[in-house]
Amino acid sequence: MKLELTIPTSLDEIPLMHYQKFMEVSKNSNDDEFTAQKMIQIFCGIELKEVVKIAFNDMVDLVNHFNKLFSEIPKLSLIHI
DSSP states (O other): OOOOOOOOOSGGGSOHHHHHHHHHHHHTOOOHHHHHHHHHHHHHTOOHHHHTTSOHHHHHHHHHHHHHHHHSOOOOOOOOO
């Protein structure tokens, strides 16, 4: 079975509420595998039952991708009113 994911490629594509939701999950969990699954669920917008079908190597790649995104320093932009 193929699963198509929409994977954010920049921080601009991740809503703040998704980031906050993930931070709450990661703060309350000591299980790295569960936290990784929730990361993919939240940021890719799929159900957890679909996440568990993803191959381990692909999960590792996705987690590394998101960790890289969050290690980048975001560009600040001014909004003119």
